[in-house]
Amino acid sequence: MLTTRRQFLVQGIGVTATLSALPALTGALAPRTNRRERVLVVLQLSGGNDGLNTVIPRTQDAYFRLRPTLAVGSNAVHALDKHYGLHPSMNALAEVFEEGKLAVVHGIGHLVAERSHFRSMEIWHTASSALPLPASGWLGRLADQISERAPGSMPALHIGGGMLPLALRGEGNLAPTVRDPGGFLLSPNNESFASARNKLLNASDAKGDLAFLRGSATSTYHAAERMAELTSNETSVAYPNTELGRQLELVARLISGDFGTRIFQVELGGFDHHSRQAPAHQALLAQLSNALAAFQQDLDESGDADRVMTLAFSEFGRRAAENGSRGTDHGAGAPAFVMGSRVKRGLHGTAPDLERLVDGDVAVTTDFRSVYSALEKDWLGLKPSTSVAPLDLLS
Amino acid sequence: MRVLVSESALAAWQPTRANPWNRSAAAHLIRRGGFGPQPGDLERALDEGLERTIERLSEAPDAHAENVNGIHSLLGVGKLAHLQAWWMSLITEGGIPLQERSALMWHNHFATSNDKVDDVRMMHAQNAILREHGLGDFRVLLRKLAKDPAMLVWLDGNANKRGNPNENFAREVMELFALGIGNYDEHDIQEAARAFTGWGTLGRAFAFSPDHHDRGEKRIFGRRGSFNGDEAIELVLEHPACPEHVARRLLTCFVSESPEPTDVQELAAILVERDWNIGATLDVLLRSELFFRSEHRRGRIAGPVELVALTARALGRAISPTRLSLAAERMGQSLFRPPSVKGWDGGRSWINAGTWLARHNELASTVIDKSGKPRAKLNETFASASNRREPSARVLWALFPDGVEAPFAKLMREAADGCSSEQEALARVAALALSAPEYHLV
Numbered sequence: 001m002l003t004t005r006r007q008f009l010v011q012g013i014g015v016t017a018t019l020s021a022l023p024a025l026t027g028a029l030a031p032r033t034n035r036r037e038r039v040l041v042v043l044q045l046s047g048g049n050d051g052l053n054t055v056i057p058r059t060q061d062a063y064f065r066l067r068p069t070l071a072v073g074s075n076a077v078h079a080l081d082k083h084y085g086l087h088p089s090m091n092a093l094a095e096v097f098e099e100g101k102l103a104v105v106h107g108i109g110h111l112v113a114e115r116s117h118f119r120s121m122e123i124w125h126t127a128s129s130a131l132p133l134p135a136s137g138w139l140g141r142l143a144d145q146i147s148e149r150a151p152g153s154m155p156a157l158h159i160g161g162g163m164l165p166l167a168l169r170g171e172g173n174l175a176p177t178v179r180d181p182g183g184f185l186l187s188p189n190n191e192s193f194a195s196a197r198n199k200l201l202n203a204s205d206a207k208g209d210l211a212f213l214r215g216s217a218t219s220t221y222h223a224a225e226r227m228a229e230l231t232s233n234e235t236s237v238a239y240p241n242t243e244l245g246r247q248l249e250l251v252a253r254l255i256s257g258d259f260g261t262r263i264f265q266v267e268l269g270g271f272d273h274h275s276r277q278a279p280a281h282q283a284l285l286a287q288l289s290n291a292l293a294a295f296q297q298d299l300d301e302s303g304d305a306d307r308v309m310t311l312a313f314s315e316f317g318r319r320a321a322e323n324g325s326r327g328t329d330h331g332a333g334a335p336a337f338v339m340g341s342r343v344k345r346g347l348h349g350t351a352p353d354l355e356r357l358v359d360g361d362v363a364v365t366t367d368f369r370s371v372y373s374a375l376e377k378d379w380l381g382l383k384p385s386t387s388v389a390p391l392d393l394l395s
Numbered sequence: 396m397r398v399l400v401s402e403s404a405l406a407a408w409q410p411t412r413a414n415p416w417n418r419s420a421a422a423h424l425i426r427r428g429g430f431g432p433q434p435g436d437l438e439r440a441l442d443e444g445l446e447r448t449i450e451r452l453s454e455a456p457d458a459h460a461e462n463v464n465g466i467h468s469l470l471g472v473g474k475l476a477h478l479q480a481w482w483m484s485l486i487t488e489g490g491i492p493l494q495e496r497s498a499l500m501w502h503n504h505f506a507t508s509n510d511k512v513d514d515v516r517m518m519h520a521q522n523a524i525l526r527e528h529g530l531g532d533f534r535v536l537l538r539k540l541a542k543d544p545a546m547l548v549w550l551d552g553n554a555n556k557r558g559n560p561n562e563n564f565a566r567e568v569m570e571l572f573a574l575g576i577g578n579y580d581e582h583d584i585q586e587a588a589r590a591f592t593g594w595g596t597l598g599r600a601f602a603f604s605p606d607h608h609d610r611g612e613k614r615i616f617g618r619r620g621s622f623n624g625d626e627a628i629e630l631v632l633e634h635p636a637c638p639e640h641v642a643r644r645l646l647t648c649f650v651s652e653s654p655e656p657t658d659v660q661e662l663a664a665i666l667v668e669r670d671w672n673i674g675a676t677l678d679v680l681l682r683s684e685l686f687f688r689s690e691h692r693r694g695r696i697a698g699p700v701e702l703v704a705l706t707a708r709a710l711g712r713a714i715s716p717t718r719l720s721l722a723a724e725r726m727g728q729s730l731f732r733p734p735s736v737k738g739w740d741g742g743r744s745w746i747n748a749g750t751w752l753a754r755h756n757e758l759a760s761t762v763i764d765k766s767g768k769p770r771a772k773l774n775e776t777f778a779s780a781s782n783r784r785e786p787s788a789r790v791l792w793a794l795f796p797d798g799v800e801a802p803f804a805k806l807m808r809e810a811a812d813g814c815s816s817e818q819e820a821l822a823r824v825a826a827l828a829l830s831a832p833e834y835h836l837v
Contacts, residue, residue: 118511131551131563135735154748163729176749179725184752188763188826196810196823200831203802209696212743213832220751 038380039255041248041295041310042139042265044165045288047272048117049314050281051334051362052352054090055104059083062354066321070278070328080104081347089286092293093337101296101305101341103393106349107333107365109316115330117272120315125167127369127385133166138372138385139263140170145382146262147173154223156263157254159247168265175263181246183227184220197221230257237298240290244268248295256302262380271314275325288312296339309340309379311371320357332361336371344395366391404685405661408445414689416445422796423692426837427649428452428681429492431705434778437796449681452493453674462489463526466519473515476717479730482522483723484716487704497529497673498522499700500648502730505540505572506738507549509731517545517599518731530674533641533666534632537573541628542594542601550736553595557609560588567736568631575643578636579616586613590627638663638671645673649680651691652742658685693797693836696745699726699754701837706758706829709794710776714761725753758829762822769822777821786820787811794828803833 057063058074059082077085078094084104086094096102112129114120123129127138136144139156146155147170156175158168168175178184186194198221201214230253237252239245244266251264268288273281292310299305317334333352350365357363373390376382384390410416421440425432429452432440440448456462466481486495502525509518521543528536540546541564547553550564565588569579593608594601613622615630622630631637642662646654662680669675680686697705703719703726720730727750733739764770777789787807791799799807807824814820828834 118513131561132566133735135737158749163724163732164727164734166734169734174727174744174747176747176752178749179753184748185756186752187756187765188759188767190767192813193823193826196806196827197830199806200803200827203806204800206832209694209743209836210832213696213746213835216746216748216751217755217830217832220748220755223748224752 036307037262039262039264039304039308040139040142040375040380041251041308042167042263043244043288043292043310043312044167044265044267045271045312045314046117046121046267046269047314048120048316048318048330049271049334050273050277050328051314051317051331052320052354053277053281054087054285055080055106055335056085056087057083057352057354058085060354062320066354068322069326070322083351084347086289087282087285089282090289093289096293096296096339097345100345101339101343103338103343103345104347105336105338105366105371105391105393106347106351107363108313108336108349108368108371109333109364109366110368111364113332113359115316117315117330122166124313124315124368125165127372135169136171137165137167137169138376139167139265140173140175141385142376142380142382143168143175143263144170144172153260153262155261156265157261159250159264159266162267165265165267168263175265178227178250181243181250183231183250184224185228186221186224189224194221226257226259227254230254230259233257235298235301237294237301239294239298240287242287242291244287244291245294248291249298252295252298252302252304255299255308256304273318273327274323274329275327277322277327292337292339296341300341305341309338309343309375311375312337312339313368313371317362319360320354320362321360332358333364333366334362336368338371338375338393342394344393348391348393403661404655404658405665405679405683407682408684408687410445414687417441419692419797420445420687421448423687424448424681425452425492426701426705427496427686428677429496430486430701431708431837432796433708434711434776434793445682449678452681453491455491456489459489459491470516470519475509475515475518475731476720478515478519478522479720479724480716482730483700483704483720486700487707487714487716487719493674493677494526494530496648497677498525500644501525501529501536503648503733503738503741504644505546506733506736507545507731508733508735512545512548514545514548514599517548520599521545522731530677531672533671533673536673537568537632538625538628540572541568541624544596544599544601547594547596547601552591555588555592555594556607557589557592560585560592560609562588564588565591565627568628571736573631573640574634574636575640578634578640583615586615587622587627587631589613590615590622591624594624638667641671641673642666642676645676645680649677650686652695693833695837696742697835697837698739698741698745699723699728699750700730702726702754702835703757705837706761710761712761712772712776722753722757725757726750727753754835755830758834759826762825762829769818773818773821773825777825785811786814786817787824790821790824790828794825794834799833803831 056072056077058077064071076088079085110123122133125137126134128134143156156168158164158175158177161179164174164177201218206214239249247266254261270284299308313336314334316330316332318328318331323329352362367388369386369388370391373384373388374393376384378390378394418437421437422432469477512518524539524543528539550567551561552564555561562584566584570576589609590613593604596602610621612619639659643659665679666676700723703723707714707719727745728739762770777793783789783792810827811820811824814823
């Protein structure tokens with residue numbers, strides 16, 4: 001069935017004359033020579049993840065003193081080293097760490113104190129604290145560079161329901177959003193409708209905006225077809241039945257199916273726990289850990305693990321001390337995760353010292369831009385957003 | 396007052412036998428001056444003529460005041476979705492077409508996002524300014540917006556204090572709102588920022604804090620004085636580049652994304668002669684030879700809000716404004732949430748694979764439901780008109796008042812031929828038409 005439709009599409013669309021002059025929008029049309037190109041997946045944990053209850057300083061007395069109801073018992077955590085352990089709900093990710101495919105970067109953040117979700121995300125997304133706000137984001141600028149080298153590719157995709165994140169805005173192009181974890185789902189899309197739709201795209205000669213729109217429509221339909229093929233492939237990995245699980249499964253399919261996209265951004269929201277934090281946070285961390293671990297396992301099995309690096313970050317951590325509602329308020333430094341078979345495993349950066357808080361917060365000891373530089377320059381081989389020296393993250 | 400010589404592109408258009416007042420001309424006027432014709436509008440326009448059709452763009456529909464005020468009881472809930480749906484309902488049906496069109500233009504020009512303002516009442520108050528003054532004196536519009544609380548939050552006016560000025564607002568007033576790059580320098584921005592110090596908000600109102608105001612001498616555009624914020628705004632308005640900046644915005648919104656410099660200069664002169672009155676200036680523009688030129692008809696890519704409004708109106712169907720607003724958001728335009736102070740870039744930047752997919756799916760779903768069945772009453776939507784009985788001809792008549800090329804019409808006829816019922820044929824042809832690139836040019 002799929003083969004038939006695809007054959008039809010290829011015959012049904014005249015991709016020759018009009019498209020060659022256009023900025024085509026998809027790798028589905030580009031020659032498949034990109035295999036083995038490195039890929040970056042960015043997972044945004046929105047709302048301000050509580051770093052101290054994610055990577056737990058299990059041997060610091062201050063942790064238990066500052067968090068009388070929220071502290072997690074030191075025996076329950078999954079040890080990362082002598083002093084730190086992952087939250088008990090993150091057993092799957094702890095296994096990834098055991099396998100040497102996970103790095104934890106301590107005390108990451110930006111150097112200007114900023115407790116607004118909105119403003120802090122802007123700084124993360126643009127890699128700059130300048131105002132007025134830069135018009136492009138760090139991933140968009142990487143996508144621009146990839147486009148320049150490989151015109152006709154779809155360098156970046158946003159997977160998720162909301163508006164396009166600022167991070168993915170380039171100078172010229174905006175990354176497309178894939179709303180449905182099933183890919184670009186066209187509706188209606190039965191064969192006879194698709195056939196009529198494609199004939200209309202060649203109804204007559206076109207130039208200017210009409211030619212541009214036809215080219216865009218053609219590449220969109222191709223991308224949708226290609227995604228439909230890829231998502232119908234079987235995988236032996238059992239992803240958790242969560243939205244993040246389904247989204248990362250799509251990302252894995254697009255990577256292993258050689259769709260051509262090199263930058264993905266995915267989001268997991270809901271981390272803003274000002275009250276009764278423990279059960280909600282535990283559930284989110286389990287969701288995060290299970291989805292990430294399944295994703296890594298899938299890449300291992302498909303043979304793509306050595307070309308994919310995943311960064312999970314949040315806009316800020318939370319106050320070291322819990323508040324009066326068994327929750328935590330907006331803080332500063334927090335750990336980030338970098339996952340991949342080529343990562344330098346272990347704990348990086350300066351570990352937080354709860355006896356030396358800054359205004360009640362974990363100090364920012366690692367400039368987030370040093371992680372960006374490592375991913376931009378050392379991992380993807382592209383021009384970095386800033387001149388901040390890269391953190392030594394790759395093995 | 397300037398007499399427009401007949402050679403001027405802005406002289407009044409005189410329909411001729413070769414280029415008559417017809418469905419195409421009327422549809423163009425109603426698409427650009429409003430949000431497109433509803434069933435019957437074009438026939439009426441041909442009956443009544445150009446002058447009356449222009450007048451109608453400024454006429455209030457029944458229950459206009461109720462439509463505009465209906466949001467008040469919901470503002471306390473604080474949900475942006477309510478405000479978005481309310482504005483969408485004014486745009487599609489409940490508002491004065493030209494007023495809503497210009498309010499949307501100014502929302503893009505003075506682009507302010509609730510993502511930062513985070514206050515639905517403030518966003519509503521700003522929208523009320525755009526509606527009340529959007530067709531009035533541009534100078535009043537700028538003065539009002541300079542002290543608008545949403546704007547002060549958006550561009551950090553609140554954080555602009557003596558000794559520690561924040562230049563965000565001063566920069567955008569010059570760069571985006573009134574002058575354009577190249578007409579000022581960094582020094583002008585720094586000095587104007589000092590003049591604006593002390594402006595801020597108290598609750599949801601403008602407030603001036605004398606303690607935070609820098610009373611020292613400033614030098615703006617070469618003039619010296621201990622200017623305050625009001626005086627800085629007046630200096631901007633007196634700058635010779637301001638009328639052309641406004642005229643360019645009117646031309647890019649109503650006529651063409653790349654206006655000719657001579658047209659910009661001439662429209663700027665008209666704006667000044669008409670005491671900066673935007674409505675009076677548009678009155679000249681909307682009846683001009685320039686406006687009606689064939690190259691401008693269906694000559695630009697529709698933005699999402701106008702696209703969903705045009706479609707709901709063309710179909711003559713009541714579609715929930717909440718749904719329309721969500722559809723526009725999926726296509727890349729969420730009202731009250733422009734991506735930056737530059738607004739939406741427009742043109743080809745509306746289009747990528749994700750937004751094209753949204754255009755395809757959202758528009759098709761207005762005629763075909765989730766299970767693939769035709770929506771009810773398509774027979775009425777595409778009633779037989781002008782002796783057209785064949786389903787594809789009826790759909791094309793309604794959705795393409797400018798006509799389509801013969802091969803396009805032929806393919807549509809073929810698509811209808813395979814259908815087992817009239818309903819099915821209407822639905823299929825309409826879904827194909829709405830997702831065809833031709834439909835997205837307005």
